[in-house]
Amino acid sequence: MLLQIKSITKKFGGLIALHDIDLDVEEGEIVGVIGPNGAGKSTLLNIIAGVHKPNSGQVVFHGEKISGMQPDRICRLGISRTFQIPHPFPKLSPFENVLVSATFGSHTPVKDNRALTREVMAFVGITANEQTTAANLTTHQLRRLDLARALASRPKLILLDESAAGLTPNELADLQELILKIRASGVTVMIVEHLMRLIMELCDRIVVLHYGEKIAEGSPSAIVNNDAVTNAYLGEKYLLA
Ligand SMILES: Nc1ncnc2c1ncn2[C@@H]1O[C@H](COP(=O)(O)OP(=O)(O)OP(=O)(O)O)[C@@H](O)[C@H]1O
Ligand SMILES: [Mg+2]
Structure with missing residues (x-):
């Protein structure tokens, strides 16, 4: 396993941004992380990249515990990221x-x-x-x-935080191609994204966060048909389309 997120909890004061999150990422996968605004997606990437320290739980990369390390060290170990x-x-x-x-x-x-x-x-x-x-x-x-x-x-693993935001349809198609090229070059990809079409077309597996909880995980087709996911997105304009 390339990356193991084990029982990660992250609080900001009284707010629980992530609660007891488990997630494994295998080498060569494209894993999508979705969820409504404030669900904890960027916080999860920030925990992996070492920007935030978890209150409890561990992040293990290539069998080595990296939670607690400084971001520059984590980067040199092979995890890099883009910013929202x-x-x-x-x-x-x-x-x-x-x-x-x-x-x-x-x-x-x-x-x-x-x-x-x-x-x-x-x-x-x-x-x-x-x-x-x-x-x-x-x-x-x-x-x-x-x-x-x-x-x-x-990097061995790249974390993309809403790389598609603000792009035109043509630029989106280019981005999609580029992400596939990145994976083909041997880099594992974790994407946080609101654009469901991009996520559905690119990802091998999707993880859904809602108020800091992992409410679903599975293939794109399993996720669109998941009741908990549909409920979480009720009222959202980017409803699973
Ligand atoms: N540095 C911080 N200090 C205090 N609260 C924070 C901090 N970072 C995030 N939060 C809070 O944690 C929760 C999760 O935020 P996060 O940015 O991870 O959400 P997100 O899923 O990336 O949302 P979006 O889709 O809007 O980018 C939110 O309630 C947010 O206000
Ligand atoms: Mg975010």
Whole structure:
């Protein structure tokens, strides 16, 4: 098992953002995490990435306990992530942004970090225009940059937090293709996403969170037919479509 989330509970003051969550991720899978706003999806990614420490429970990666470790160490062990709101270094060019990650993000030193940066940028489809700063990029370009930055640390597992938000239908189709390419390159993928079509088409397995509880887990077809899931989404505009 690549990743094991064991009985994770996370509280913010009196609020229980995650309650006793168990989840296993196997190498090569694309696992989706869905749930209404505030369900705890980003918190779960933040726990895995080491941004938050759980109140109880453990996260185990490749058999090693990583909960409690600092985020940079977890990144170098092979878990990288994108952000619900990307925050690149605004004054650096896209190339320099990815270069930082290619240089410092990995467990093993890279021989040629500039070559790796160019390779990753080509892989995600962003150009290496040195004249632009990241502050000038569109939403689509920013999300691509965030993905490139995450991939440049050469992860085994990548955590994507709403990478599809704000994209046009064409950009979405590109993203879907790119996520499949990432998996084909040997990287396991965990996606948090509101867009049900993307999740349904991409994921091998879906986990549903609701008010910090895991209310369902299964294949896309099992999830659309699950009563607890349908109830949790009642009134949501992105109802399982
Ligand atoms: N750093 C924090 N401090 C206090 N409360 C937090 C913090 N981060 C998240 N929360 C709360 O924890 C709950 C879960 O938040 P989280 O961001 O994980 O939800 P989410 O499922 O990602 O929602 P969304 O779909 O809106 O992104 C929410 O009630 C949120 O307000
Ligand atoms: Mg979130």
